[in-house]
Amino acid sequence: MIQGPEDPQEPEATRRRAGVAESARASRRWWDRNADEYQLEHGGFLGDARFVWGPEGLDEEQAGLLGPAAGLKDLDVLEIGAGAAQCSRWLAAQGARPVALDLSHRQLQHARRIDQDAYEAGGTRLVQADAGVLPFADASFDMACSAYGALPFVADSAAVQREVRRVLRPGGRWVFSVTHPLRWAFPDEPGPDGLTAVASYFDRTPYVEQDERGLAVYVEHHRTVGDRVREIAAAGLRLVDLVEPEWPEWNDQEWGGWSPLRGRLLPGTAIFVCVAA
Ligand SMILES: C[S@@+](CC[C@H](N)C(=O)[O-])C[C@H]1O[C@@H](n2cnc3c(N)ncnc32)[C@H](O)[C@@H]1O
DSSP states (O other): OOOOTTSOOOOEEEEOOOOHHHHHHHHHHHHHHHHHHHHHHHHHHHOTTOOBOSTTOOBHHHHOTTSOGGGGTTOEEEEESOTTTHHHHHHHHTTOEEEEEESOHHHHHHHHHHHHHHOOSSOOEEEEOOTTSOOSOTTOEEEEEEESOSTTTOSOHHHHHHHHHHHEEEEEEEEEEEEOGGGGGSOSOSSGGGGSOOSOTTOOOOEEEEOTTSOEEEEEOOOOHHHHHHHHHHTTEEEEEEEOOOOOTTOOOOBTTBOHHHHTTSOOEEEEEEEEO
């Protein structure tokens, strides 16, 4: 298509510094603008009340990374970057008391929509806030979890780890999934082009899409595996497992750069299982 002078420009993809405020502003706007499309495209795979850890389809019901489901009853659980709160709805079904936190108002409106459509009784407790500044008192939760929420998008992920530790009670579990750090070296392509390393795994310069004024409209931040482990330890958390789900035979769907082709050769998701020391 030939663009006329009034057409909005495609954002430019680049690698440059992006601080805490610029990253949060870009994420909030991007997720507000793209929540409808995200839920339309992935809502069926996620399910309204399932807990899926990532595009491989690893389901908490089978994985048990939060511990035995029976042990979730009566726990106060914080879900970070909850989107439409599908995971929180599964937690509530196990008898937990989840709070679903997200930066994006539109994502949380989808949570409300799902509650109203099918889960009228009660409804999910929703909070709009930034994961880097959690609006809760110290030791408010027995457990925290996040399926690709917030951590790939924040400039100061060490601050998120410290905030999670602060709001957890001693011994509380914190389990979060992120894009597997190895993926940073590869193009975000589901096909064969996504199988050749083109960038340094060690280059932490953020991936930024910016508009014609140079303002970030989408930001992703990279941490190596070692960076994540150090941030977890520095926050007073203990890493007890690092799960790298394999691509299962049954899953034939592509999700952005995640695909059966790449999934059989490269890890796509890393799930860190931690305990508050
Ligand atoms: C990939 S989606 C994952 C949503 C949900 N967990 C799921 O599996 O569908 C990432 C979510 O993180 C949220 N997010 C991004 N930056 C955040 C921040 N700084 N604080 C809280 N949430 C954030 C986005 O609004 C978005 O809903």
